[in-house]
Amino acid sequence: MPNTESIVDTLAERGWCVATGFLPEAAVAALRAECLQAHTDGAFHAAGVGRGRSQVRAEVRGDQVLWLEEDDAGPALRGVLQDLETLRQGVNQALFLGLFDLETHFAAYHPGAGYQRHLDRFRDDDRRSLTVILYLNEPDWHRDDGGLLRFWPDPEATPLDILPAGGTLVTFLSERFWHEVLPSKRQRLSLTGWFRRR
Ligand code: OGA
Numbered sequence: 001m002p003n004t005e006s007i008v009d010t011l012a013e014r015g016w017c018v019a020t021g022f023l024p025e026a027a028v029a030a031l032r033a034e035c036l037q038a039h040t041d042g043a044f045h046a047a048g049v050g051r052g053r054s055q056v057r058a059e060v061r062g063d064q065v066l067w068l069e070e071d072d073a074g075p076a077l078r079g080v081l082q083d084l085e086t087l088r089q090g091v092n093q094a095l096f097l098g099l100f101d102l103e104t105h106f107a108a109y110h111p112g113a114g115y116q117r118h119l120d121r122f123r124d125d126d127r128r129s130l131t132v133i134l135y136l137n138e139p140d141w142h143r144d145d146g147g148l149l150r151f152w153p154d155p156e157a158t159p160l161d162i163l164p165a166g167g168t169l170v171t172f173l174s175e176r177f178w179h180e181v182l183p184s185k186r187q188r189l190s191l192t193g194w195f196r197r198r
């Protein structure tokens with residue numbers, strides 16, 4: 001798998017990494033098609049916030065999600081889950097995080113949707129250790145399209161704005177880094193996951 005070593009090295013050094021072209025365009029297109037098919041089938045639901053993720057508050061978080069099960073994954077998703085498994089093993093060998101399993105969902109942001117600044121580790125569940133976000137959009141995403149991932153490498157310093165271009169993989173230590181999804185003007189698709197320790 002291309003890139004895994006450099007992602008692991010970067011994570012070891014500073015705890016976050018943006019890998020453009022992690023997934024080749026054809027594989028992104030195949031995974032996007034699986035995601036859109038499930039969306040057309042009505043399998044997505046509004047993402048929740050708060051304890052148990054049960055309250056829908058679109059002003060905090062406006063995306064729709066579909067939690068994924070390996071057993072009913074399509075071929076493109078299976079391929080990516082294998083790539084992420086390679087990454088999990090590499091991270092465990094280099095960073096000793098004890099990453100154990102992966103929970104994942106597809107996420108779809110419709111025009112106008114965003115996700116306010118937050119950390120990914122919940123107060124009531126501290127197992128989420130490494131966040132992975134793989135964008136499934138077309139490669140031609142522009143700043144004017146909105147939907148940028150605003151990411152704070154340091155909470156006191158100026159954040160970075162990351163384009164959600166198809167094939168880009170963003171990874172970071174879940175408890176450490178504040179981030180936000182700026183309101184998107186286009187449909188914005190991703191596969192998002194959290195490697196958890198036991
Ligand atoms: C999340 C999240 C960021 C993104 O789902 O927790 O922060 O760029 N997503 O989609």
Ligand code: MN
Binds near residue numbers: 118119120179
């Ligand atoms: Mn998040």
